[in-house]
Amino acid sequence: MDVKGKIVLVLVNDPGFNAHDSTLFKGKTMTYYGRWTYKFEEAGRQGAKGCLIVHNTEAAAYPFTVVQNNWNSSQLRLDNRGKKEELCDVIGWVSGPAAKKLLEAAETDTTLFAKADQKGFKGQSLGLKLSTSMKVSTEYNKSYNVIGKITGSKHADETIVYTAHWDHLGIGKPDETGDSIYNGALDNASATSGLLELARGFKSLKTKPERTIVFLSVTAEEQGLWGSAYYAQNPVYPVNKTVANINMDGLNWFGKTKDIVVVGKGQNELEDYLKEEAAKVNREISFELHPEAGSYYRSDHFNFAKVGVPALYTSSGTDIDGKDKEYGKHLKENYTSKNYHRPSDEYDPQVWKLDGAIADLQLLFQVGKRLAFEDKWPGWKENSEFKAIREKSLQ
Numbered sequence: 274m275d276v277k278g279k280i281v282l283v284l285v286n287d288p289g290f291n292a293h294d295s296t297l298f299k300g301k302t303m304t305y306y307g308r309w310t311y312k313f314e315e316a317g318r319q320g321a322k323g324c325l326i327v328h329n330t331e332a333a334a335y336p337f338t339v340v341q342n343n344w345n346s347s348q349l350r351l352d353n354r355g356k357k358e359e360l361c362d363v364i365g366w367v368s369g370p371a372a373k374k375l376l377e378a379a380e381t382d383t384t385l386f387a388k389a390d391q392k393g394f395k396g397q398s399l400g401l402k403l404s405t406s407m408k409v410s411t412e413y414n415k416s417y418n419v420i421g422k423i424t425g426s427k428h429a430d431e432t433i434v435y436t437a438h439w440d441h442l443g444i445g446k447p448d449e450t451g452d453s454i455y456n457g458a459l460d461n462a463s464a465t466s467g468l469l470e471l472a473r474g475f476k477s478l479k480t481k482p483e484r485t486i487v488f489l490s491v492t493a494e495e496q497g498l499w500g501s502a503y504y505a506q507n508p509v510y511p512v513n514k515t516v517a518n519i520n521m522d523g524l525n526w527f528g529k530t531k532d533i534v535v536v537g538k539g540q541n542e543l544e545d546y547l548k549e550e551a552a553k554v555n556r557e558i559s560f561e562l563h564p565e566a567g568s569y570y571r572s573d574h575f576n577f578a579k580v581g582v583p584a585l586y587t588s589s590g591t592d593i594d595g596k597d598k599e600y601g602k603h604l605k606e607n608y609t610s611k612n613y614h615r616p617s618d619e620y621d622p623q624v625w626k627l628d629g630a631i632a633d634l635q636l637l638f639q640v641g642k643r644l645a646f647e648d649k650w651p652g653w654k655e656n657s658e659f660k661a662i663r664e665k666s667l668q
């Protein structure tokens with residue numbers, strides 16, 4: 274429908290999730306189109322004046338207070354001076370109850386939202402008008418991505434790019450102990466050091482990699498994946514010569530695990546590469562516990578996927594050697610609720626066991642090494658949202 278000059282009201286997540294229909298989109302697993310960033314971007318591309326997302330705790334995977342906290346402060350963006358961007362003038366979220374009030378004010382069928390999750394639904398006008406204003410002040414600052422490479426011996430123009438974001442949250446609201454320093458030891462000092470170790474590993478290979486290996490430490494991930502977005506829009510090495518991206522965001526501190534988690538099940542063939550490398554050392558791949566949270570769209574590899582580069586993103590396994598699986602899940606969920614994005618994300622030599630991180634890095638190293646020597650390039654799988662983008666870019 275034509276939404277030029279209109280304010281669009283959209284539901285969070287995908288119809289398949291909301292309607293509990295496994296045949297619609299990818300069912301419970303969030304797709305690129307269900308991610309809120311996509312909704313704002315698409316509304317802008319369609320020429321809408323504004324876009325409001327209707328919140329719902331289950332579909333968003335977090336309560337409305339998270340939206341309020343995240344959006345109630347200054348936001349980072351890329352410097353867009355002199356660039357033509359298709360953006361809405363106003364974007365925001367409304368709570369479920371507030372959205373219901375909107376339907377009532379429009380004297381519209383209050384089951385409209387449920388209908389919007391069915392096949393064949395067509396958007397309709399609510400006949401309401403919105404006018405608003407807000408004061409905006411802008412400050413321009415600089416931050417840096419850091420890049421290094423080991424030039425390939427045979428196909429120097431073809432690259433494999435490893436990424437890890439170096440930024441964290443800085444100084445913020447004090448926690449209950451009065452600590453206001455957000456160290457980000459796991460997120461993401463751990464993978465920043467992992468990136469350096471991978472570089473050391475590739476440098477020490479007796480036979481030089483045939484393709485170029487790039488080590489990219491990106492900035493400003495925490496507030497919108499901006500460093501990697503900038504790189505994807507202004508690539509140092511052409512995107513259609515970039516064979517793959519392997520991204521790390523938080524390494525394993527649980528000790529050795531049997532499994533390593535692939536985030537974004539079924540997206541591309543890098544998953545199979547990892548599976549084969551894992552099998553060689555008697556390990557296996559497993560998949561994320563909450564595919565509805567859309568984690569594949571929430572770290573730097575996503576910006577590579579958006580321009581078509583097959584991207585692998587892994588997370589720590591939960592099948593810890595000598596423990597039952599529930600223990601691993603407990604550790605993971607405990608970190609998310611107690612330490613994630615909090616001052617307590619600190620290194621603790623009593624608790625952290627880094628042999629698991631080393632084992633995971635060795636796997637990611639082997640995947641990259643194989644890519645550096647192999648004849649073929651990995652591709653996206655049949656039902657991936659990014660397959661068509663890659664095919665177009667390689668034409």
Ligand SMILES: [Zn+2]
Pocket residue numbers: 438460461494522523
């Ligand atoms: Zn992170």
